[in-house]
Amino acid sequence: MSSTSESKSKIYTRRGDGGITSLVGGQRVSKSDARVEAYGTVDELNSAVGLLAAWSEVDFLQEVQSELFRLGCNLADATCPQIELPVGTVEDHIDQLSAQLPPLHSFILPGGTVAAAQAHVCRTICRRAERRVVALAAQASVCPVIAVYLNRLSDYFFVLARNLNFVEGTPEKSWPKTCR
Numbered sequence: 657m658s659s660t661s662e663s664k665s666k667i668y669t670r671r672g673d674g675g676i677t678s679l680v681g682g683q684r685v686s687k688s689d690a691r692v693e694a695y696g697t698v699d700e701l702n703s704a705v706g707l708l709a710a711w712s713e714v715d716f717l718q719e720v721q722s723e724l725f726r727l728g729c730n731l732a733d734a735t736c737p738q739i740e741l742p743v744g745t746v747e748d749h750i751d752q753l754s755a756q757l758p759p760l761h762s763f764i765l766p767g768g769t770v771a772a773a774q775a776h777v778c779r780t781i782c783r784r785a786e787r788r789v790v791a792l793a794a795q796a797s798v799c800p801v802i803a804v805y806l807n808r809l810s811d812y813f814f815v816l817a818r819n820l821n822f823v824e825g826t827p828e829k830s831w832p833k834t835c836r
Contacts, residue, residue: 690791772824
């Protein structure tokens with residue numbers, strides 16, 4: 657095998673060894689760049705959603721993962737092309753799950769079943785991704801629907817966690833304190 661074909665079959669390129677990476681379009685930036693932080697956190701969220709999907713039978717999670725890939729690709733493009741994200745679809749899923757749940761009267765501790773606990777992990781990573789996108793938007797162009805989608809998606813993961821516990825008959829653990 658020649659060295660050219662050999663290098664094409666390898667996963668590593670060595671081009672990022674100095675702490676620099678490429679955005680969509682070829683622009684080279686630091687791996688600590690706000691744009692890289694934003695799409696990197698979305699990628700982390702996508703992996704966490706994959707684990708949640710492995711522990712649950714929620715078909716909608718595959719659609720969420722696909723949208724997170726599209727969203728991450730958009731964030732990796734410094735030209736900030738417009739993107740449409742299915743915020744309404746996420747809201748519909750939240751409403752459907754919420755309709756099955758008892759009312760919430762206090763804060764709840766994350767946990768319960770393994771799947772519900774993982775949904776809470778997804779919620780917190782999603783919130784961080786939203787914060788990273790907001791930070792990026794303060795210094796560069798970002799399609800505004802991305803932050804809206806992430807905000808709604810974190811709500812979805814909260815309601816999904818509650819629903820996963822409810823369906824399994826696992827009681828939620830209330831936090832009896834207040835924040836004051």
